[in-house]
Amino acid sequence: RKEVEQDPGPFNVPEGATVAFNCTYSNSASQSFFWYRQDCRKEPKLLMSVYSSGNEDGRFTAQLNRASQYISLLIRDSKLSDSATYLCVVYSNTGNQFYFGTGTSLTVIP
Amino acid sequence: GAGVSQSPSNKVTEKGKDVELRCDPISGHTALYWYRQSLGQGLEFLIYFQGNSAPDKSGLPSDRFSAERTGGSVSTLTIQRTQQEDSAVYLCASSPEAGAGFREQFFGPGTRLTVL
Numbered sequence: 001r002k003e004v005e006q007d008p009g010p011f012n013v014p015e016g017a018t019v020a021f022n023c024t025y026s027n028s029a030s031q032s033f034f035w036y037r038q039d040c041r042k043e044p045k046l047l048m049s050v051y052s053s054g055n056e057d058g059r060f061t062a063q064l065n066r067a068s069q070y071i072s073l074l075i076r077d078s079k080l081s082d083s084a085t086y087l088c089v090v091y092s093n094t095g096n097q098f099y100f101g102t103g104t105s106l107t108v109i110p
Numbered sequence: 111g112a113g114v115s116q117s118p119s120n121k122v123t124e125k126g127k128d129v130e131l132r133c134d135p136i137s138g139h140t141a142l143y144w145y146r147q148s149l150g151q152g153l154e155f156l157i158y159f160q161g162n163s164a165p166d167k168s169g170l171p172s173d174r175f176s177a178e179r180t181g182g183s184v185s186t187l188t189i190q191r192t193q194q195e196d197s198a199v200y201l202c203a204s205s206p207e208a209g210a211g212f213r214e215q216f217f218g219p220g221t222r223l224t225v226l
Contacts, residue, residue: 034214043219044153045217046215046216095166096158098143099155100153100155102151103152
């Protein structure tokens, strides 16, 4: 079983739509959680950390459910510039490793 | 400030040749990771360095792959006798001190390796 699993998509949504991505992780001892964004042929960049109480950054909301080992990312009012691959990342201090999902592809259509 | 840099940005080599990829992490970051990403795939962990500790080599796919980190800073990833399946983007990331709460990884732009 993979450490982190994501729906690969692709998600094709119109501008202004709300879209949600989900991610599950297998290691209950995982400590830190992140969403990264990766543009085509570019390196991943941190979009936001995910806190236990959930957190919001503008149009982006991240949620963590430790009991279900589930992480989500909600994007409201999608913009064309949101088109990218979104990577779910889980950190465990067992081995100090970051585990990456394979990413969910989003295309926002005019 | 300067981010993570990698060189070369692109490398084309012939099957059987050795290649060296370089990573300059962010100054002061004690953790350094190497990953590779094949076309349309997720990131595959290769190796992890933390300060002066022995590296975690558990992700290296074969003994043709090795890496070192000199002086706790610059790292080189060496692939010997390259094979076509080694073609991928090799990404380096650095991170602040272990155990420091939320630890963001900062990625370099990657080296795109093509083995002919």
